[in-house]
Amino acid sequence: MSFSENLQKLHKEVPDKVKIVAVSKTKSEETILEAYNTGHKIFGENRVQELVRKYENLPGDIEWHMVGHLQTNKVKYIAGFVSLIHSVDSIKLLDTINKEAAKCNRIIDCLLQLRIAKEETKFGLTYEEIRNILSSKELEEMKNVRITGLMGMATFTGDENMISSEFNYLAKCFQQLKLSFYNSADYFKELSMGMSNDYHLAVKAGTTMIRIGSILFGAR
Numbered sequence: 001m002s003f004s005e006n007l008q009k010l011h012k013e014v015p016d017k018v019k020i021v022a023v024s025k026t027k028s029e030e031t032i033l034e035a036y037n038t039g040h041k042i043f044g045e046n047r048v049q050e051l052v053r054k055y056e057n058l059p060g061d062i063e064w065h066m067v068g069h070l071q072t073n074k075v076k077y078i079a080g081f082v083s084l085i086h087s088v089d090s091i092k093l094l095d096t097i098n099k100e101a102a103k104c105n106r107i108i109d110c111l112l113q114l115r116i117a118k119e120e121t122k123f124g125l126t127y128e129e130i131r132n133i134l135s136s137k138e139l140e141e142m143k144n145v146r147i148t149g150l151m152g153m154a155t156f157t158g159d160e161n162m163i164s165s166e167f168n169y170l171a172k173c174f175q176q177l178k179l180s181f182y183n184s185a186d187y188f189k190e191l192s193m194g195m196s197n198d199y200h201l202a203v204k205a206g207t208t209m210i211r212i213g214s215i216l217f218g219a220r
């Protein structure tokens with residue numbers, strides 16, 4: 001099936017308010033352009049070099065999201081154009097994003113990545129660490145980043161109960177942080193959770209943004 005057929009099918013399965021980020025990592029610019037020509041505008045990448053190359057060669061109204069782990073020394077390459085960074089996992093990274101965004105005269109939207117999976121390999125912050133960042137003086141002084149929500153990746157497993165409980169935990173943390181820190185800030189509203197194999201569970205748990213690669217573009 002084509003990208004547009006896959007996308008239509010997906011749109012039927014998820015509520016309209018859930019944003020679909022088409023994760024186009026490893027896919028060619030030609031493939032992305034075809035997808036773009038069907039009307040889809042939000043694409044996600046997980047490597048800086050690849051993201052920059054695609055940004056330079058593809059239409060300017062694409063909304064590029066960085067979904068993968070980001071190293072501080074590479075922030076400068078994407079600060080001028082990235083729409084949303086899903087994977088902020090330290091105050092140091094946030095500080096770098098803030099500085100690079102200031103140089104570009106931009107305010108960059110960021111999600112804090114909460115570690116919800118049991119696997120040790122997954123990046124992310126604990127709930128406690130996120131609370132510490134949100135209540136810090138440092139963050140208060142960062143005028144060029146805006147925290148718009150949380151992101152998480154569930155354990156890679158066939159155990160749907162486990163995945164659901166991780167997503168529910170993420171949603172609960174989001175609600176508590178919203179109450180404590182962003183009750184009157186309507187921009188703190190995004191919950192980025194759900195990929196090809198578990199988006200249906202993420203939708204049930206209240207996701208607002210799913211990051212979908214293989215079921216849109218085919219296997220990598």
Ligand SMILES: *Cc1c(COP(=O)(O)O)cnc(C)c1O
Nearest residue numbers: 023046067195196211212213214
């Ligand atoms: C690759 C990737 C995705 C998409 O994965 P699929 O299983 O192909 O849907 C989503 N989020 C992140 C962080 C990724 O690296």
